Amino acid sequence: MRLNKFDLNNIVCLDALLAEKSITRAADRLFLSRPAMSNALARLREYFNDEILTQVGKTMVLTPFAQSLQVPVRDLLLRMQAITSASPSNIDLATVDRRLSVTCSDYVASIFIPLVLAHIYKRAPGIAFDIRPFSGRFLEEIESGEVDFLITSDTVISDEHPSERLFTDTFSCVIWDENKKFGDSIRLEEYLGLGHVVAQWGLGRVKALDEHFLREHNLNRRIETWVSTFTQIPQCVVGTDRVGTLPTRLARWAAQRWPLRIFECPVPIPPLVEMMQWHAYQQSDPVQTWVREQFRHIGSVLTTQDGN
Structure with missing residues (x-):
């Protein structure tokens, strides 16, 4: 089907190319062969009279015109997805x-x-x-x-x-159960003085809620290990004198799997x-x-x- 002489079958390929900025990744995204995606790009270039993607060094980048298409094309497909997903409320x-x-x-x-x-x-x-x-x-x-x-x-x-x-959820602290330096609780001074294992996510190293709170209140802890998930924290605490700060439900979950002791967090971190x-x-x-x-x-x- 065509609209203003544009083959609407190409709109999905255009969206994938705009998102992936790569013929290969766009093809993989739509489960197409690379030649098929190359042909789609050729048709798009001819229709818009624009390169859409250009080679710069070892990477491909969007042209200014292609950049202007990213939001409206994605918005169009989301609207189409909403329409095609609609069905009577009494679904089986x-x-x-x-x-x-x-x-x-x-x-x-x-x-x-x-x-x-x-x-x-x-x-x-x-x-x-x-x-x-x-x-x-x-x-x-x-x-x-x-x-x-x-x-x-x-x-x-x-x-x-x-x-x-x-x-x-609230926050709790976990330490190795063979760490005998503490009784039934950890005081704030002790907590801040320990080595800490903390989680940060992704290439941008997104910080967890507890780290934001401590920094906002000028509470400095000594971070000795950074991991990329919460569930790595208890594993990296075991065998050391370090401490980890976890959502309480996860601390209980971890204590069923690794030799850990759980303490109430001495820092009044707001609930998660x-x-x-x-x-x-x-x-x-x-x-x-x-x-x-x-x-x-x-x-x-x-x-x-x-x-x-």
């Missing part, structure tokens, strides 16, 4: 065949997601999930529609899209509030609406169990 969950993506921290992936998957599988086994690691691109992922759901702290969610609170967020265009998608209800249900179960 047993026959739904859908893949949904979720970006979240490994804390959420360890504590929350398994409960969600088991709960949803009982009623809608055809809904598959792509659980993606948290990175510095999380806001870009939700804005571009690259992921269906983002689950993260209320301090960093976007103001541009709908969101809802799932559950909250985990939110789910989705793109505004998916607000009325019946499958996503139902899945959000299940997320909400599991969040309430966690809250009831722990009283957080």
Whole structure:
């Protein structure tokens, strides 16, 4: 089908090329061969009378005109996705065949997601999930529609899209259970004087909530180990005199797997509030609406169990 002599079949290829800035990666994204994507790029260049992608050194970059197309093309496809996903609200969950993506921290992936998957599988086994690691691109992922759901702290969610609170958690400290330097608690001075293991994410080294709080209140701790996930913290504490600061549910989860002791955190870090967020265009998608209800249900179960 053509509109203003433009072959609409090429719009998906254009979006992939604009996003990936690479013929090979764009082809992989759409499960096409590289020659097929090269042919699509040739057609796009001819139609727009613009190179779209140009070689600069060893990389390809978008032309200024192509850059101007990124937002409207992505917006168009998101609108199309919302339209084509629409269906009557009385969906037959047993026959739904859908893949949904979720970006979240490994804390959420360890504590929350398994409960969600088991709960949803009982009623809608055809809904598959792509659980993606948290990175510095999380806001870009939700804005571009690259992921269906983002689950993260209320301090960093976007103001541009709908969101809802799932559950909250406090913070606790973990040390190796053979570390005999402490009794039943850790005082603030002791906490700050210990070597710490902390988590930071992605190439931009996104910092966790506890680190932001400490810096804002001029509380300096000695960081001796940086890891890329929460679940690496307890493993790196074992066998040392170091301390790790974790969401309390994850600390309890870790203590069942590694030789650890758990202490109340001596720093009054505000509770961690985990939110789910989705793109505004998916607000009325019946499958996503139902899945959000299940997320909400599991969040309430966690809250009831722990009283957080």
